[in-house]
Each structure stands twice: as C-alpha cells, then as structure tokens.
Amino acid sequence: MSCFCTQSLNTKKLLILIPLIFFCSSFCFADDIPTNLQMTREGARVNPVIETHMQSEEHWDRVYETKATESLSWFQEHASRSRHLIQSTGVALSAPIIDVGGGASTLVDDLLADGYSHLTVLDISSAALAAAMKRLGSGRSAKVQWLAANITEVKLPVDTFEVWHDRALFHFLASAQERQSYVQAVLRAVKPGGHVIVATFDEGGPVQCSGLTVVRYSAQGLHAEFGESFALVHHEHEAHTTPFGTVQQFVYCCFRKLVS
C-alpha cells in the first residue's frame, strides 16, 4: 500500500512511480484517497470534468519534464518568506505541515534543515515531485511524505495539519467550483486553530503564468474566497524577481482556521 497516487499512469510515469513507492511506503494516506485518483486515461475520456483535470496534470508534468526547475518563473533559490511565515506560527518542529502545490520548491529542503520532521508535499505533477526528491536525495526525501494528487479532488485525512502552505497554486483555480473544493480540502485537513498560509499573485501581478490565466487577489479578496471559517491575521506583499529578471507581485495571507 502506498501513499503515492496518480490520476493516470503511463510507462514513463511508472518509471518514476516505482522508486517513489519505495520511498513513500512508510507514510500512508492511501485509505483517505478516493479511487478516482487511480483512474486510467481510458476512464477519464468519458468524463469531461476529469478530462480537464487530466489536461492540468499533463500540462504541469510537461512543464517540469521539459524545463529546468531553476528556469521556471516561480523558482526561488530559497523560499525565505514562506519559511519565515511558517517559523512565525510557532508550531513545534514535530507539527504536521503540508506544502500544497509544492512542486519542486526548495521550501521542503529548508524546512528539513530547520528540523521540521512531519512534512508533506502535495502536487498534481508527479514529475515535479520527482525533481524535488532527486534534488534532496534518497536520505532526505524519505523523511517527507509525497502526494501526487489534485487538491480539488483529493480527500486528505481529517484535522491533521497544523500548517497549510500554498505558494502560487490557488491563483490557477479558475472556477468557483474548484476554489470551493480547495477551501473544503483546507477545512477538512487543517486542525481547528491551524495556520493557513496562501500566496497568490496580487492585484498588480501577472494575468497569466505558465501559459494559464490566473485570478489575482487582494488580501481581502482572498479572505472572501476562504470565508468566515478563517480569520485573516496577517498579510504581506512580495515583489518576486523571476530567473529572467521580470518582477511579479505576490500577496501572502496568513489565516487561522477558527475553532467551530
């Protein structure tokens, strides 16, 4: 039984999947993940909603398979602001922390170096996760739980995470339905009183990224998406310089999930 689940499998992915299963076998959320995440491409063709998600998975896999991670517009040598905001929550080093849409981010490297010991990285792209695992090497990557899943579909375990972090995933959710599914996932998986750190392009940010249209947010606008179950406790802005020298405006919002 493995925690590493895919929505589709082809020969190339199997080559990635087999070693990842080995690495991940000691961490297991498989019972919490719906069977549609293991659906074949053939099955996906009959369902237009799933087909959209398949395209998304294929899009992101293609990005990570064809470009060096250091050349991607969102690349950060160190995710310093995210790391600082996570440290500022004051959670214990043993606290469960998830980086949603973590891709090949170096955040996990730095959190491991800080001593955080209960880290999960979730991304729709198994290629992105494979790149992060390769960078970390087998010793360090085995300390992390890796989940290949679409955040708008996955059923994460209930009341589990003390910190939820997302830099630059949420703004790709184009439909209200996708955003609601995302917020439902946060409500389900974050402990009452837990910390939710979400960074998106702010109102002055780009309108597209990775060839996809994005939705830009003010802190208040992002809070409105999350709703009254969350308190907005802090927000800050960042001007991110891309590897090719352009500047992108981000807003980082720190929420607390209110105890219901």
Ligand SMILES: C[S@@+](CC[C@H](N)C(=O)[O-])C[C@H]1O[C@@H](n2cnc3c(N)ncnc32)[C@H](O)[C@@H]1O
């Ligand atoms: C712009 S990248 C940011 C990656 C990383 N957070 C960082 O800061 O370097 C967006 C990431 O979100 C992932 N992603 C996009 N849609 C997703 C979804 N519905 N579920 C899970 N991951 C998704 C992509 O594969 C990609 O790795």
